[in-house]
Amino acid sequence: MVRLFLAAAQPEESAMHTVFVLALPDTIAFDLATPIEVLGRVRLRHGQAGYRVLVCGSEPMVDAGPLRLAVDYDLDALARADTVIVPGRYDPAAPVPAPALDALRTAAAAGTRIASICVGTFTLAAAGLLDHRRATTHWAAADRLRTAFPAVQVDPDVLYVDTGQFITSAGATAGVDMCLHLVLRDYGATIAADASRQAVAPLHRDGGQAQYIARTDPRAPELGLGRLLEWLEVNACQDLTLADVAAQAGLSGRTLNRRFHEETGRTPMQWVTAVRVRRAQELLQSTDHGVDRIAHLVGFASPAHFRVQFKRLSGVTPQAYRTTFRPRPPTAASTSG
Template sequence: MHTVCVLALPDTIAFDLATPIEVLGQVRLPGGQAGYRVLVCGSEPVVHAGPLRLAVDHGLDALADADTVVVPGRYDPTAPVPTAVLGALRAAAAAGTRIASICVGTFILAAAGLLDGRRATTHWAAAEQLRVAFPAVEVDPEVLYVDTGQFVTSAGATAGVDMCLHLVRRDYGAAAAADASRQAVAPLHRDGGQAQFIVRPGVRAAEIGLGEVLGWLESHAHEKLTLADVAAHARLSVRTLNRRFHEETGRTPMQWVTAVRIRRAQELLERTDHGVDRIAHLVGFASPAQFRAQFKRLSGVAPQAYRSTFRAQPRTPAGVPA
């Protein structure tokens, strides 16, 4: 049987810890036997996981017999990692053990030096922090998970489910993974190269000097805005506006507008039964073709594929712009 050690460190994220326990622990093979023996391991007998206190039944020595080690994230990803944990991870890696991380658990693998020169991902909000702290790691913040063979890293919370299903597919094939996805009530088709689905302007409006302009754009992005319109509202020349946007956001004003429109389109795809063409009009695109191209570029998937994954019970919220 394939043995999985889930590493529980102080201040571990409970959701990350539970994901491999539940997804992998529920795998059943055609004969009915369990596919994985899942152990929770740590350097301390009791750890805090947010508001929870968890008893840890196995020490770090269990990693020596593991086929896979899964490292959940911690609420403070930059907190020092116990020396014994780093040593145990390095020893496991040297022995050829597969090591995977969920969300900001990538920081722990990076701290152990396991990701130097390798491509890896983490939650998009922590990607830049990871890149700065560990410049030898090739950080890709746009995907759900990265599998480089021995090391597998995943993005935020639910991407850990996708990664676990991917591990099942690697270990036992597509049929076992499909059954595991049904047990987890999770889509099986989301592969690692799929985008994290988060369209984000990049910084919060309150943090930068253009805050009032960005707030105005949030409310008016669905209108037929031009660069001159934005400059007029900001009381700046077009040249100055472009310079300020580039300095403070790393984007042009119209790139920002496009990101706001796509984020609004994601909300409508999730929460309404409007057709794609209508959504394109509602959020401010000149044509459905332009909308589809921009949506695919920023989200990584087509609008219908996004809706299929994230669709809630169809309903039309009040206040949708007509």
């Protein structure tokens, strides 16, 4: 009798994976550098490089904020790519050069994996690659993406979205998360864990970008309900009901709900919950209060309800949020000298 022992499939290490980073006019330098640094430092078991990372563009010189970058490869190089990564641009709504859109469509039709960082999602959407697909971008640009490309299923709460051929990531350092995810896909957990150590970044971060979103509207004073919103900022810690908020506004509950939703996209009590969670985030960062005490201070009826609402809005538990965002005391090494 012959026994077959089937090991878990291991990624192929014999051929180097070619990545082209697409530099468009006014590209964000940080986004451009992220895959170069993260993927370019990946080493496989015998020391060989895991990726060959190159930069191509529609022009030989590209503006990147205060920098001017020389680009060695033109758009024809995308035909040789295993993966194309598209950084964001400072103005994501600026027209994308037509040759770049054509090159992306051609690469996609050939089955090339295409990823974006931050508002680079807008470029993929402009090429029509994300129609009827789930995608993400920087949370502050999510509504703009929905409006500009209604066929895209925008999820602003996650760090990245992988639909197979197309991967989109959220703002700034979420590009690091996405690149480490690509390493995991291509070479497995051992190589990805080593890449995360090289990047000094976790292989998996708790929660998503929901924990970074400012949940109340910075335009509050400009809104028609601005004075009420200011009152809620001060009084959200009280035991408020919809009737209390409506009375403060001088409106019926039904009228208040309608106007509130028209101006903020939320109900009054959803707004109150968001104010409480934001205040809890501040206390988690700045005080030693326990989670139960913070729940009481910001206005939640029970710690259990607080934990549920905090996790729903920020994507992580209160304790995980505190661990991530609370400033750490300086170490002896950092204070000496």
